[in-house]
Amino acid sequence: MLLNLAIRNYALIEDLKVSFKEGLTAITGETGAGKSILLGGLSLVLGKRADRSSLRDQEVRCVIEATFDINKYNLESYFALHDLEYDPITIIRREIHPTGKSRAFINDSPVTLEVLTPLGKRLIDIHSQHQTLQLTEQDFQLKVLDAFAGNKEILEAYQLKLSQFKKNQKDLEMLLTSQRQFYKEHDYNSFLLNELREFELEEGLQERLEDENNQLTNAENIIEFLSKGNQLLTDDQIGIVSLLQELNVVSSKLMGLGKKFEILKDRVSSVQIEVNDISEEMQSLQDEVVADPIKLEEVNQSLRQLYDLQRKHDTSSIEGLIEIKKELEVKLDTSEHLDSEINRLELNLKNLEDELTLLATKLTKQRRKAIPELKSKLEEFLNVLSLPNASFSLDLKTIEEFHKTGKDDLQFLFAANKGSEYLPIKKVASGGELSRIMLTIKAILASYSQLPTLIFDEIDSGVSGEISNKMGDIMLQMSQHMQVFTITHLPQVASKGDRHFKVFKTDEENRTKTQMKELSADERIVELAEMLGGKDLSDSALAHARQLLN
Structure with a gap:
């Protein structure tokens, strides 16, 4: 209020x-x-x-x-x-x-x-005045009938189900689109995945191949450098190993002459052990390194394939290829999930459709039941408003589609005189008749809804x-x-x-x-009198005004 x-x-x-x-x-x-x-x-x-x-x-x-x-x-x-x-x-x-x-x-x-x-x-x-045209709109006419029929709860339940139904439809269409796209890309994605699987990707592979390629390409230089280094270590006359052996003998003679000489001896021994280990390692590496043109070509081929895959998938690392491989596996594994989800939504859609149909049928039944009484009320009010021969025919037809108000089309048909053909309100009702009809409808609704x-x-x-x-x-x-x-x-x-x-x-x-x-009361009398007879107030106008108020 x-x-x-x-x-x-x-x-x-x-x-x-x-x-x-x-x-x-x-x-x-x-x-x-x-x-x-x-x-x-x-x-x-x-x-x-x-x-x-x-x-x-x-x-x-x-x-x-x-x-x-x-x-x-x-x-x-x-x-x-x-x-x-x-x-x-x-x-x-x-x-x-x-x-x-x-x-x-x-x-x-x-x-x-x-x-x-x-x-x-x-x-x-x-x-x-222009809102009287609402009378000619089907949504307004259905709203009037539903209010009169007490369909508020059924209509709310129907509209909730309709919202769920439309969401389900949208979700299903999205999945069907995804499924169509999946099938369209399936063969190409399978090819890409098999190509990545054949390469046996693993972390660190690129670094290992590049390191192996570098060693094989420079095998002769590596062998030469290792040989020269080993010679410097093991030569009988000037080799570091021999010289350290002599140094170790000398430092041993200092043992027992002071704590600091013992520490010196330990350090010399540590260096001798490390140098001996380096000598053995260099000899071992020299034995391992072999100039192998066939192996070099195999490594180069693997690297070329790896670089080609990276360019194809727009990535610069082995980790990027591994991630793309996982994504392709997920895409190819979604087929079964998509089919299952589509089946679930199709079943859910069918259940919602059945529930909607049931609620729409209830709405139709309630509406058909209310039509005779609403028609009678409308005609009763219009009779009071000096339209004694006015009559209505409420044409309710069931349709196939689910509309926001159910599965009904409604049209208020009106005849102002006896024997007249029933026609849509907007075609036969005058402005004054439309006003009276609208007032009648509002008056009826006031008794049936808040x-x-x-x-x-x-x-x-x-x-x-x-x-x-x-x-x-x-x-x-x-x-x-x-x-x-x-x-x-x-x-x-x-x-x-x-x-x-x-x-x-x-x-x-x-x-x-x-x-x-x-x-005030007196001012109302004057206002009504002026509305009746103009600014020049007459005794009759004032008397008429008082009569109206009484």
């Missing part, structure tokens, strides 16, 4: 603060007084997009703030979903800055319009005084269950309000501004 509305620096509104209560509130004013501006400002806090052109003073920000009692709307989960602080008395604020930048807040927390707009739709339903605050913007336009009187009665009846506003030019409707506000313009300091005030 809308409790308070404050608008500052918006269009012709300089600074407006107004409070509302439950029941039926009538809003009147001359054409051009600013009733549409009031609705425009309210629309901004409900999520409508804005720009700086709506600023009254282009140098000052516009602020619109609305306070709502949301205690009965079950919105806790919505607030939790968007990480907002829930308060039964919630304040929505919209700011438009001179730069054109717009900001929105819910209980002082900044939000995007994507968060604000769905909330706004659950708080206020502004029914303007509607938000309703604002009727001249829904009584184009109807006679007697019919408008009956429309006012219906709105008054609706207001017993919900908060209802009616913006009207008809005194018969305005007189039904529990409260009456007037929108008017004043000129101050060569500037026009829109204002709004709640009328």
Whole structure:
């Protein structure tokens, strides 16, 4: 329920603060007084997009703030979903800055319009004249029938299953695409993998091959250098081994002549042992190194193959090839997994389809059951609104596809007179008839679902005084269950309000501004009399106004 509305620096509104209560509130004013501006400002806090052109003073920000009692709307989960602080008395604020930048807040927390707009739709339903065209839309017609049939829980369950069904379909299509791609690349990937497997890749292989190639290529030089080194070590006259042997004998004679000579002897012995070991190693290496052109060609061939593989797979290391080999093995091993997962999803899809069909069938059954009573209610209300011969035919057809509302197509067919052919509403109903039908539907829905605050913007336009009187009665009846506003030019409707506000313009300091005030009992009589007979108040107009209020 809308409790308070404050608008500052918006269009012709300089600074407006107004409070509302439950029941039926009538809003009147001359054409051009600013009733549409009031609705425009309210629309901004409900999520409508804005720009700086709506600023009254282009140098000052516009602020619109609305306070709502949301205690009965079950919105806790919505607030939790968007990480907002829930308060039964919630304040929505919209700011438009001179730069054109717009900001929105819910209980002082900044939000995007994507968060604000769905909330706004659950708080206020502004029914303007052009929205009567909703009557011709199948989604709206199904929404009416489902509300009347009490299909809320079944429809929610159906839509949840439909979401799962579509996700399953998407996942299955992705896997089928992967499977097709897999089969397309299978032979090539198998060839690449076999090529890598044949090479027997292992870490360090490249370094070993390159080292072996280097030794085989330089075998003669290696043998020559090792031979010369060994000669320097083992020559009988000048060999290092012989000289160290003599040095060892000399250092042995120093033993027992002091601790430091013992240490010296140990060091000489260590050097002698190391040199002897080097000599043996050089001899062993010399025996191992052989100039082998055939082996060299084999090593070179292996290296060429390795370098070719690295270029083909765009890597510079043996580790990179090993990783690519593992990836190819995974790709080729996914075939069995893909088939299994596809089978699982196909089975799951079939189960979901069966569950959807069952829920869609329940929806259809409930809808067909509700159609006669809804038809009767519609015709009963229209009879009250001076359409005694109007009748409806609700054409419900089952289709093959799963739509967001089930497997039904619905069309409201209308005949305004006896014997007339039933045709779609948009083809046969006049503007006045559309208004009455929409009011009738809203009145019926008010008894079967929790509607938000309703604002009727001249829904009584184009109807006679007697019919408008009956429309006012219906709105008054609706207001017993919900908060209802009616913006009207008809005194018969305005007189039904529990409260009456007037929108008017004043000129101050060569500037026009829109204002709004709640009328007292005496002021209501004057306002209604002016609506009946113009500014020149007559006794009959005043008497008629009093009669309307009574």
